[in-house]
Amino acid sequence: MTIRTARPDRVQHFRPRMHCLKKLEAMVVEMQDQKSGVKGSEQKLNVTTIPHVLTGKDIIAWIANKMKTTPEEAQTFSTMLVAYGYIYPLQNHKKLVMCNDSSLYRFQTPYFWPTQKWFAEDSDYGELVKYVTTYKNHDPFLAPCLPSNPWQTDHDAYWTLNMRRVDLPTKMRVERWSFSLFELLSDLRGRDDFKIFLKKEFSGENLAFWEAAEELKWGTAASMTAKAETIFKTFLAPGAPRWINIDGRTMGLTVKGLDHPHRYVLEAAQTHVFLLMKKDTFFRYLKSPVYKDIQKKALNPEAHNFSPAQLEQNANSRSPGIHPIILWQQEEEEKAKAAAASAPVDVKAMMSKIDRKK
Amino acid sequence: MCDQTFVAATFGPCDSCGTASPLMNIYIKNEPINYCSFCMEVMACQGLQKGETLATLKKECESLKKKLEEDRGKLNDVELHQVAEKVEVVGALSIKTRRVLKGHTNKVLCMDWCKDKRRLVSSSQDGKVIVWDGFTLNKEHGMSMPTTWVMACAYAPSGCAVACGGLDNKCSVIPLSLDSNENCAAKKKTVAMHTNYISGCTFTNSDMQLLSCSGDGTSALWDVESGQLLQSFHGHTSDILSLDLAPSETGNTFVTGGCDKKANVWDMRSGQNIQSFECHESDINCVKYYPSGDAFASASDDATCRFFDLRADREVAVFQKDSIVFGASTVDFSLSGRLLFAGYNDYTINVWDVLKGTRISMMFGHENRVSRVRLSPDGTALCSASWDNTLRIWA
Numbered sequence: 027m028t029i030r031t032a033r034p035d036r037v038q039h040f041r042p043r044m045h046c047l048k049k050l051e052a053m054v055v056e057m058q059d060q061k062s063g064v065k066g067s068e069q070k071l072n073v074t075t076i077p078h079v080l081t082g083k084d085i086i087a088w089i090a091n092k093m094k095t096t097p098e099e100a101q102t103f104s105t106m107l108v109a110y111g112y113i114y115p116l117q118n119h120k121k122l123v124m125c126n127d128s129s130l131y132r133f134q135t136p137y138f139w140p141t142q143k144w145f146a147e148d149s150d151y152g153e154l155v156k157y158v159t160t161y162k163n164h165d166p167f168l169a170p171c172l173p174s175n176p177w178q179t180d181h182d183a184y185w186t187l188n189m190r191r192v193d194l195p196t197k198m199r200v201e202r203w204s205f206s207l208f209e210l211l212s213d214l215r216g217r218d219d220f221k222i223f224l225k226k227e228f229s230g231e232n233l234a235f236w237e238a239a240e241e242l243k244w245g246t247a248a249s250m251t252a253k254a255e256t257i258f259k260t261f262l263a264p265g266a267p268r269w270i271n272i273d274g275r276t277m278g279l280t281v282k283g284l285d286h287p288h289r290y291v292l293e294a295a296q297t298h299v300f301l302l303m304k305k306d307t308f309f310r311y312l313k314s315p316v317y318k319d320i321q322k323k324a325l326n327p328e329a330h331n332f333s334p335a336q337l338e339q340n341a342n343s344r345s346p347g348i349h350p351i352i353l354w355q356q357e358e359e360e361k362a363k364a365a366a367a368s369a370p371v372d373v374k375a376m377m378s379k380i381d382r383k384k
Numbered sequence: 385m386c387d388q389t390f391v392a393a394t395f396g397p398c399d400s401c402g403t404a405s406p407l408m409n410i411y412i413k414n415e416p417i418n419y420c421s422f423c424m425e426v427m428a429c430q431g432l433q434k435g436e437t438l439a440t441l442k443k444e445c446e447s448l449k450k451k452l453e454e455d456r457g458k459l460n461d462v463e464l465h466q467v468a469e470k471v472e473v474v475g476a477l478s479i480k481t482r483r484v485l486k487g488h489t490n491k492v493l494c495m496d497w498c499k500d501k502r503r504l505v506s507s508s509q510d511g512k513v514i515v516w517d518g519f520t521l522n523k524e525h526g527m528s529m530p531t532t533w534v535m536a537c538a539y540a541p542s543g544c545a546v547a548c549g550g551l552d553n554k555c556s557v558i559p560l561s562l563d564s565n566e567n568c569a570a571k572k573k574t575v576a577m578h579t580n581y582i583s584g585c586t587f588t589n590s591d592m593q594l595l596s597c598s599g600d601g602t603s604a605l606w607d608v609e610s611g612q613l614l615q616s617f618h619g620h621t622s623d624i625l626s627l628d629l630a631p632s633e634t635g636n637t638f639v640t641g642g643c644d645k646k647a648n649v650w651d652m653r654s655g656q657n658i659q660s661f662e663c664h665e666s667d668i669n670c671v672k673y674y675p676s677g678d679a680f681a682s683a684s685d686d687a688t689c690r691f692f693d694l695r696a697d698r699e700v701a702v703f704q705k706d707s708i709v710f711g712a713s714t715v716d717f718s719l720s721g722r723l724l725f726a727g728y729n730d731y732t733i734n735v736w737d738v739l740k741g742t743r744i745s746m747m748f749g750h751e752n753r754v755s756r757v758r759l760s761p762d763g764t765a766l767c768s769a770s771w772d773n774t775l776r777i778w779a
Binding site: 109120121122123151152153154155157158159160161162164165166167168171175176177178182184185188206207208240243244245246247248286288289290293300344345346347349350351352353354 | 404406468475479482498501502503519561588592593607608609610614633653676678693695723762765777779
């Protein structure tokens with residue numbers, strides 16, 4: 027495996043193509059003009075109706091007319107629009123080209139245009155400064171740990187209070203959940219609280235799907251096919267018990283990908299669900315009675331104030347804590363219990379069981 | 385007019401070899417080609433095209449690099465420390481050694497924390513891998529490896545296993561048990577196999593996958609259970625010395641740094657090298673992501689540490705001082721990302737203010753090179769490993 031290549035410098039990896047992308051974007055904006063842009067319409071594809079759809083034919087004709095050039099050049103230009111993601115094909119997702127026929131296309135939302143994140147303005151560094159400011163009080167090297175840093179006082183209360191399955195978390199921990207959905211989900215105790223909220227809203231399937239997708243991504247290669255099948259049956263199949271509501275295109279891509287299950291087959295769907303939770307559900311959670319309740323009840327431990335004699339005593343009686351292997355085994359048991367409780371009921375099996383009892 | 389859609393990694397049968405795998409989309413003469421990363425490499429290696437000579441290709445490469453630097457320079461004039469002028473200064477830090485872990489009989493080359501925030505694993509030139517409870521100083525497991533120079537070690541996210549590798553060109557996973565007397569090394573399982581020494585390894589978000597980097601210039605993602613190679617990453621032109629997995633919510637990228645002075649960012653799904661930074665003047669010994677995942681730092685033999693912003697796609701800070709002459713071998717951030725701890729070959733650890741670019745303090749104590757510094761998972765302590773055969777925990 028010692029292939030050493032002086033890789034050809036495919037400049038597309040790097041940002042400096044701004045000059046040409048700016049021109050592309052100006053064109054894309056014009057194409058979407060209500061009056062003088064490309065004529066779109068509703069299209070029926072199988073059983074779904076897709077709004078604002080354009081045919082490749084129409085796009086190429088519009089560009090050829092606008093740029094006063096041949097259809098071949100217009101086709102090359104519009105292929106670039108597809109390659110850079112400004113327009114996406116509805117049918118053949120793999121080949122990112124513009125076809126001069128009745129193939130269907132749609133415009134990509136500007137949020138995802140390649141130029142959106144290239145300005146090295148103050149705002150870029152602002153992100154780094156903002157992150158530091160947000161987490162400043164949570165950094166044990168910059169602000170004191172409450173009740174105390176175990177390494178400084180030899181007392182492990184800080185770890186005990188912040189364990190995985192505490193009834194009441196600390197105020198600092200609850201505050202950290204509000205920083206981002208990622209923080210909330212990374213802390214399993216926070217995830218539990220989020221699940222309580224979701225249960226009240228009857229919208230637990232999004233998080234359940236996200237968790238299942240994570241299991242698939244990080245699981246063993248051998249388990250791929252079985253997991254993909256279970257996920258399809260539970261979340262994606264028409265009429266599935268925990269059907270998730272994602273847009274038609276993503277659903278189409280995902281279901282097609284499930285023909286060759288691999289660990290990233292759910293990537294598009296998972297990202298969609300995550301963004302949905304991040305932009306909507308997460309903020310409602312932060313305003314909800316569930317969160318406000320845990321904020322109120324959260325513990326605010328007093329700072330330790332050990333005398334030198336007490337510190338010496340602490341040093342001589344350092345607690346061994348619970349071994350991570352034991353904690354892991356406990357977690358696996360809890361997960362199995364939860365899975366059994368939420369598995370869709372097999373009505374047929376239940377019925378035949380009842381029949382046999384008779 | 386448009387709706388929410390997302391960039392999906394295209395997947396399917398490779399146009400060249402036919403195997404179903406994540407595809408890289410490129411265009412040759414306006415024709416889209418969907419090759420898997422391996423076939424892409426093979427194609428890139430296929431001799432010179434008509435009209436090309438080695439000299440013309442080299443010249444083309446140099447001119448593209450120059451243009452890239454020019455364009456990068458045009459994009460901005462503001463430095464990070466200028467933006468951070470309004471941020472208040474960090475107060476005096478009083479960081480002391482809280483534990484000294486003695487037990488290795490030769491240079492300690494690597495260490496990693498367990499997610500329980502107190503246990504850690506360390507590996508040494510003496511061929512031993514030790515699992516410690518850092519809090520009680522209890523040595524829980526001691527395992528002997530078949531070769532000396534165990535240069536990489538990692539703790540599994542579950543806390544139930546460790547991985548290690550080095551001059552044996554392999555990275556093995558060893559399941560741990562509750563019984564200290566049990567010979568864990570006997571259950572060792574070889575997962576990664578390279579053609580040169582293993583310089584770094586880490587588990588991904590679960591115990592099932594291992595990421596390794598090697599002196600053979602490649603890094604690779606492995607399935608632990610079967611030992612199967614899931615994805616390989618090619619692009620470095622010399623030994624890779626370090627890797628780090630991104631902490632972001634998507635968790636799909638990692639960064640490597642090596643002897644070719646380059647730091648490369650990779651997409652784990654497709655094997656693609658998505659970003660590259662060549663700013664150091666000598667070998668990059670260590671790379672580490674900023675806690676938010678939007679930036680990373682590197683430590684180099686050129687006695688500087690540098691800070692790279694991934695969204696701005698450029699180096700945004702250089703941590704250097706005339707009085708610092710010896711190479712930096714390791715870096716890590718504090719929890720908020722405000723502090724950068726860097727271990728040097730002059731036996732010290734310097735603490736840098738990431739936003740202001742200045743050095744805040746120095747940590748003395750080791751009696752030889754500092755080979756690795758790592759912050760504990762909850763940010764309460766920093767562990768340093770050294771060629772003086774010990775590890776220290778600071779807080």
